[in-house]
Amino acid sequence: MKTLLIGATGTLGTAVHKELSARGHDVIAVGRSAGDLRCDISDPAQTAELYRRVGRVDAVVSAAGDVPYKPLPEMTPEDYRAAFTGKVLAQIELVRQGLAHIAERGSFTLVTGILAREPIPTGSAASMANGALEAFVRAAAIEIAPRRINAVSPNVFTESLADYGSYFPGMGSVGLDEVTQAYVRSVEGGQTGQVYAL
Amino acid sequence: MKTLLIGATGTLGTAVHKELSARGHDVIAVGRSAGDLRCDISDPAQTAELYRRVGRVDAVVSAAGDVPYKPLPEMTPEDYRAAFTGKVLAQIELVRQGLAHIAERGSFTLVTGILAREPIPTGSAASMANGALEAFVRAAAIEIAPRRINAVSPNVFTESLADYGSYFPGMGSVGLDEVTQAYVRSVEGGQTGQVYAL
Numbered sequence: 001m002k003t004l005l006i007g008a009t010g011t012l013g014t015a016v017h018k019e020l021s022a023r024g025h026d027v028i029a030v031g032r033s034a035g036d037l038r039c040d041i042s043d044p045a046q047t048a049e050l051y052r053r054v055g056r057v058d059a060v061v062s063a064a065g066d067v068p069y070k071p072l073p074e075m076t077p078e079d080y081r082a083a084f085t086g087k088v089l090a091q092i093e094l095v096r097q098g099l100a101h102i103a104e105r106g107s108f109t110l111v112t113g114i115l116a117r118e119p120i121p122t123g124s125a126a127s128m129a130n131g132a133l134e135a136f137v138r139a140a141a142i143e144i145a146p147r148r149i150n151a152v153s154p155n156v157f158t159e160s161l162a163d164y165g166s167y168f169p170g171m172g173s174v175g176l177d178e179v180t181q182a183y184v185r186s187v188e189g190g191q192t193g194q195v196y197a198l
Numbered sequence: 199m200k201t202l203l204i205g206a207t208g209t210l211g212t213a214v215h216k217e218l219s220a221r222g223h224d225v226i227a228v229g230r231s232a233g234d235l236r237c238d239i240s241d242p243a244q245t246a247e248l249y250r251r252v253g254r255v256d257a258v259v260s261a262a263g264d265v266p267y268k269p270l271p272e273m274t275p276e277d278y279r280a281a282f283t284g285k286v287l288a289q290i291e292l293v294r295q296g297l298a299h300i301a302e303r304g305s306f307t308l309v310t311g312i313l314a315r316e317p318i319p320t321g322s323a324a325s326m327a328n329g330a331l332e333a334f335v336r337a338a339a340i341e342i343a344p345r346r347i348n349a350v351s352p353n354v355f356t357e358s359l360a361d362y363g364s365y366f367p368g369m370g371s372v373g374l375d376e377v378t379q380a381y382v383r384s385v386e387g388g389q390t391g392q393v394y395a396l
Contacts, residue, residue, distance in 0.1 A: 044275045072341040073297055077242045080290055084282045088326065092278055099271055116329075119337035128286065131314075131333025132326045139317035139325035143270040193317075 002026045003187065004050075004057045006041055006094065007064025009034045011160060012111065012179065016063055019180040020187070028054055041090040042066075044097070051101045059187045060098050061109045062091050067129050069122040083125035088132045095140055095149060107148040109186040110137060114155045117197065120167055134195045141193030148192035152182045155198060174198045200224045201385065202248075202255045204239055204292065205262025207232045209358060210309065210377065214261055217378040218385070226252055239288040240264075242295070249299045256301045257385045260289050260308050265327050267320040281323035286330045293338055293347060305346040307384040308335060312353045315395065318365055332393045339391030346390035350380045353396060372396045 007013040008029035029035040039050040065087030116130035158173040182196040205211040206227030227233040237248040263285030314328035356371040380394040
């Protein structure tokens with residue numbers, strides 16, 4: 001299975017890359033500044049160029065998306081626009097443009113996050129972005145069949161608690177091994193329109 | 199109660215205006231091309247000017263938000279950006295800028311819609327926008343207290359079935375009287391962070 005992995009060099013992307021490779025996928029690793037190919041998916045023109053280069057793929061897997069974190073009164077319109085462009089539209093364009101390149105029963109797997117359902121202070125742009133994508137995934141699923149689309153919506157990673165745990169008091173965590181299995185479920189299974197809340 | 203109503207001249211806004219006025223609110227009706235004041239909230243600068251003119255308010259109520267409807271493969275990045283600017287950021291800016299003008303226990307009531315949870319073909323931008331706002335409302339609530347924020351997320355209006363019913367097969371409808379009561383619940387009650395799914 002030829003699998004395009006965006007955000008391949010982050011904490012999540014590295015784990016997904018390892019698991020999909022171990023399962024026999026031919027993974028094309030894409031990053032902004034490292035990987036087999038370079039692409040900043042917040043620029044739809046770069047996404048178009050990426051698809052021109054890779055041709056037909058069986059699965060598109062995203063572990064990418066940046067949003068600003070600030071107290072709400074300090075947010076600006078540009079901060080919300082950046083969250084939209086960097087996480088929402090970036091992944092929507094992976095899907096929309098990818099329709100011309102994905103296999104007939106191929107799949108898109110996007111990444112959202114727990115802030116869609118459980119807010120934290122400073123996280124209003126992240127919540128907005130994640131909520132946008134989860135609703136988009138439900139909507140896109142009914143339009144792109146038999147091609148499929150799902151979202152992985154994880155808690156803070158157990159492996160990242162030392163760095164970020166203080167932002168998620170009492171909220172637990174999820175191990176990267178469990179998160180990577182949600183990607184496997186989306187890519188190799190038959191489900192569509194699902195949000196895997198982990 | 200001094201209540202700023204955005205989108206006052208549409209089907210929903212007209213009903214909300216009538217109900218809030220009947221309940222004794224001093225309603226300032228705002229529309230893009232009609233009303234007591236004119237404002238296009240998709241332009242944050244116009245929202246700033248609106249707040250400068252109205253001064254302190256007890257409640258901000260929105261019945262405004264435009265999104266494009268198209269089959270997903272015909273959508274463009276500009277369509278999704280338009281949905282973000284016209285419905286998501288427009289209402290976020292009502293809240294963010296409104297923090298400096300709203301009473302200490304004042305409220306913001308935004309409008310989303312059933313497509314956040316129940317998709318229809320051509321509705322991917324609407325679903326995206328509604329999902330974004332509903333997650334934003336949950337996130338903003340924990341940061342702006344004791345000021346409050348809720349969203350009204352209605353089905354197609356019973357009164358609009360003749361025009362739009364064919365897009366919502368088997369999905370029922372909700373009467374404007376029930377929708378206006380959700381606005382009343384948000385504005386006059388004590389709840390916050392709620393999405394009233396009608």
